[in-house]
Amino acid sequence: xxxxxxxxxxxxxxxRHKLDLYQKSVVFEDLIAEFKLLSKQQESIGQLSKTxxxxxxxxxxQIDQLKTExxxxxxxxxxxxxxxxxxxxxxxxxxxxxxxxxxxxxxxxTDIMYLVFTLLQMTILWNNAISEFFxxxxxxxxxxxxxxxxxxxxxxxxxxxxxxxxxxxxxxNIPLLMISWPxxxxxxxxxxxxxxxxxxxxxxxxxxxxxxxQGRLYRMVALGQASSMDVTGGEHAxxxxxxxxxWTPTFMFLFPILLVFQIYELVIGGYLMxxxxxxxxxxxxxxxxxxxxxxxxxxxxxxxxxxxAIIKAKHRTN
Numbered sequence: 001x002x003x004x005x006x007x008x009x010x011x012x013x014x015x016r017h018k019l020d021l022y023q024k025s026v027v028f029e030d031l032i033a034e035f036k037l038l039s040k041q042q043e044s045i046g047q048l049s050k051t052x053x054x055x056x057x058x059x060x061x062q063i064d065q066l067k068t069e070x071x072x073x074x075x076x077x078x079x080x081x082x083x084x085x086x087x088x089x090x091x092x093x094x095x096x097x098x099x100x101x102x103x104x105x106x107x108x109x110t111d112i113m114y115l116v117f118t119l120l121q122m123t124i125l126w127n128n129a130i131s132e133f134f135x136x137x138x139x140x141x142x143x144x145x146x147x148x149x150x151x152x153x154x155x156x157x158x159x160x161x162x163x164x165x166x167x168x169x170x171x172x173n174i175p176l177l178m179i180s181w182p183x184x185x186x187x188x189x190x191x192x193x194x195x196x197x198x199x200x201x202x203x204x205x206x207x208x209x210x211x212x213x214q215g216r217l218y219r220m221v222a223l224g225q226a227s228s229m230d231v232t233g234g235e236h237a238x239x240x241x242x243x244x245x246x247w248t249p250t251f252m253f254l255f256p257i258l259l260v261f262q263i264y265e266l267v268i269g270g271y272l273m274x275x276x277x278x279x280x281x282x283x284x285x286x287x288x289x290x291x292x293x294x295x296x297x298x299x300x301x302x303x304x305x306x307x308x309a310i311i312k313a314k315h316r317t318n
Contacts, residue, residue, distance in 0.1 A: 266295060
């Protein structure tokens with residue numbers, strides 16, 4: 001038994017020594033220092049001939065690529081708001097792919113939860129103040145998490161459209177307003193059915209669209225038409241990440257569903273703003289704010305969706 005303990009102690013000390021060496025390693029810092037010298041060398045290049053200019057542009061592209069892979073990044077203001085000025089960039093490909101995998105797992109799980117929570121709220125938990133508070137709090141967590149994960153993925157090379165991220169940042173204000181809205185007020189009770197209908201449509205769109213996008217993304221990565229770090233798009237931002245030259249049967253099925261949801265979102269937003277404008281002194285501020293937010297989201301969603309459809313139509317006619 002003593003010899004076994006000696007062996008275990010030796011292995012523990014060996015692993016501790018290796019960990020200490022790794023933590024004290026300055027190899028990566030040396031690489032960053034070399035990159036800074038390389039950048040200064042690039043800036044010092046003078047007049048060039050046409051041939052050398054072409055060669056220099058090619059080298060500059062390679063240096064820019066090295067910058068995205070080497071230089072640490074704290075991300076956006078939104079990311080720093082939650083995490084502070086810490087490096088959120090992963091330098092190993094396996095770690096980057098882990099980020100992507102976790103994002104897709106989060107999307108797949110929460111899309112189902114979103115739909116189930118909404119259905120429960122519309123049926124057996126109807127007009128239950130405790131469950132409404134839980135649901136809106138969960139929505140806040142959902143949108144905050146999506147936006148944070150997408151910001152970090154973008155830093156690590158994912159080609160995420162800015163609207164997808166901005167959409168979730170804007171949308172997280174909806175549950176905040178719902179939480180602050182007095183539940184006993186008449187305006188809240190009038191708006192609640194419209195809100196839940198909107199959530200139900202959104203949940204259906206998310207589940208259908210996420211399944212479609214993941215299949216398309218897998219195919220495009222295999223064909224070299226997308227990066228291994230690209231992810232599926234947002235639930236409202238058009239279909240996204242598909243071959244924009246093709247009208248696939250699934251796209252033709254999803255397109256009218258997206259339009260119905262986004263037009264309904266726009267109508268609700270316009271209605272709320274109109275009601276608030278009529279009697280803003282008596283109606284809670286949440287009505288006007290929600291109307292404005294839904295209107296902005298609907299216009300951005302419609303623009304993105306219709307833009308994809310127009311691109312597809314042009315490719316089809318050509």
